[in-house]
Amino acid sequence: MDNITNLLAKEKTTKQNRVWVRISAACNNLCVFCLDSDAQDGRLIAQDIVEKEIRDWFKPWYENRVIISGWEASINPKFPQYIAYAKELWYDRVQTVTNGNMFASEKFCTKVFDAGLEEVTFSFHGHTSSLHDYLVSTPWAFKKSLRGLIYIKKYYPEVIINIDIVVNKVNVDFLPDIVKFFMKLWVYEYDILQIIPFWRGFKEHKNTLFYTISEHKDALTETWKLSRVPGMYMWTNRFHVEAFEWFEDLIQDPRKIKSEVLWESKEMFAPFIESNGEVKPECFWERCEYCFLEQYCHGFLNNLKTRKLETSSKDYILEGEYFPSDVFIKYWKSAEDFKSSLKKIKENYKKIINLPKCLWWSGEYTSYNDSNTNQSLEEYTDVYIRDLYRKKSLRCWECTYNDSCEWIHLNFIRSYGFSLLEPIQKKIER
Ligand SMILES: C[S@@+](CC[C@H](N)C(=O)[O-])C[C@H]1O[C@@H](n2cnc3c(N)ncnc32)[C@H](O)[C@@H]1O
Ligand code: SF4
Ligand code: SF4
Incomplete structure (x- = not known):
């Protein structure tokens, strides 16, 4: 696929109605970088809330995809039930993003695939037990998830498998090897996620995990080159765009920002914009240099001063x-x-x-000052994008x-x- 075809194919995918539903606030791993670690209180989300979200976000005239996520969705005993519920409502695709531990069990696989699960995104952060298990702070995690992945490939070949990798200082130089390892297992779709500076990752492991792109450009470029392998689908997430010279088709769709600021962290960004920058996001300042929203936040403040x-x-x-x-x-x-x-x-x-x-x-x-008198989060985000x-x-x-x-x-x-x-x-x- 040439670069333009690649870019337009990705654009089509992002025009789907993608519905993210969280079903548990707990996890059976303890990843050192977990962006959700502070919000995990061990709860399972109530059934009426989960089903309402699955129902309400469905848009009849779109291609609808529901991503049943967690923190770790697979540990919720009602996971198969929610998959079946989404299929009954005519979702075109039911997907999960998982650390993969539960998929080591054949019984678990039978339950979820019989219920209608069609796509599994495994989070793998290394290509060896030592690297992956260190980053997820869980012994045997690599072996368990790998067993699950191979089992699905063998017995459920119709299920789509892809891999998320959180890139950080510990694994960045191994990134091309990680992708090549899984290509040998016939996985040809990857989402390469730049580590974001929230919660445990930043508070407890800042110096171990955060890196500058320019110092690891070779490993990143080596990885982007793999996106040119025929049949390969590579996505990237939250990287500073300067990382992609000559690989611009890998730059993330700018509209992705909406899911961060209008959905994930709306309660933090709405007061910031609506108070004209008086109320700063709680992550403001120290984390900004590592954050892909730097221009969104600091540009807003600078724009307020612009004539x-x-x-x-x-x-x-x-x-x-x-x-x-x-x-x-x-x-x-x-x-x-x-x-x-x-x-x-x-x-x-x-x-x-x-x-x-x-x-x-x-x-x-x-x-922004040129088009605006009355600032709302939605309005600024739209003008920014x-x-x-x-x-x-x-x-x-x-x-x-x-x-x-x-x-x-x-x-x-x-x-x-x-x-x-x-x-x-x-x-x-x-
Ligand atoms: C929060 S997890 C929930 C799903 C599941 N527990 C998992 O780890 O795959 C959703 C995605 O965010 C990724 N992630 C976790 N912490 C991150 C961070 N600090 N920066 C970027 N991505 C992160 C995970 O690897 C996973 O792909
Ligand atoms: S598996 Fe997912 S939710 Fe669990 S600690 Fe790791 S990133 Fe967080
Ligand atoms: S750029 Fe914005 S979202 Fe990112 S750390 Fe700074 S204040 Fe927070």
Whole structure:
């Protein structure tokens, strides 16, 4: 699959109705990085709540997928019952994300697959017992989950299996080996998750687990190269986008931010936005440099200080786009086509706003203040995703305008690659 086909295929998948339902606040592992560790109180979520969520979030005219999750869903005795309930309601796909321990039991497998479970995402963080068991702080975890994975492959070949890997300082250099290990077991779908700085992982293991991407670029690039193996499906999650030069189709869909700020942690972000930044998120400051939401939070605060940009009808405002397919419809499929379109626009307008200087100016940008008077979390998030989610290449550090530049909307980079941006001192100024 070429990069553009890959990108458009991913876009189609993200247009599904994906429903996440938690059925337990407990877990049988103790992962050192667990983002949910502080919220685990050992409860199983009440049946009426679980069933209501499964029912209410179903959208009849969509392709519907329910992801029954945990903390660890498989330890809830009603897990098979909820799978069957979702199938009765005509969900197209029932999936779980699991640490995999329970799947070592054949009896358990029979129950859940008979109930209708169709996709299992195993979390594996290593390719050896020593690496994986250390990270999940549970002896025999690797052997148990691996047994489950192989059993499913052998006796339930129709079940889709994929793997989540949380990337951290301990396993990052082994990442290509981890993926290759599971490819040998015929697993060809991976979600590579950058560690996020919440709870136990950050509080207790900051120095052991958190790393800088630039220091481990080789291992990451080696891993991204595996995404080019025919039949491979690789997704990435919460990485800083600069990690993907030449592999831009692997950059996560910007709309994914919605599930973090409007769903997962709404109670933290709503007061932040609605108080104009007065009430800071509890994770503010120390964790931000490790967090993929850095631009979302700090950009909001900086935008509040920005003066409104005055524009006229003689200015062309380059709007962000929600999907790469929208970018292609407007500006066609290659970077050269995009640049030709910009040249034509430039003939008819005085300035192009929201475009860096290396791409024919103006180096002037609209900000959140320009479109907004009444801030709600939903509104800011939407404007951020569509217009303000601008990024640059690592090479931009060499550019004369690096400090003042606000770069280009991420979906242009996802569509045409970072090579679109050409640091100024390297070429003759136009
Ligand atoms: C919280 S877990 C719940 C499901 C199940 N217990 C598991 O571990 O697969 C959901 C996903 O988040 C991942 N995860 C846990 N802690 C994380 C962190 N600090 N950063 C990024 N992903 C994390 C897990 O590996 C898993 O893929
Ligand atoms: S298995 Fe999942 S829920 Fe359990 S500790 Fe690990 S990441 Fe957290
Ligand atoms: S960038 Fe935002 S979400 Fe991330 S750690 Fe900082 S305040 Fe928290």
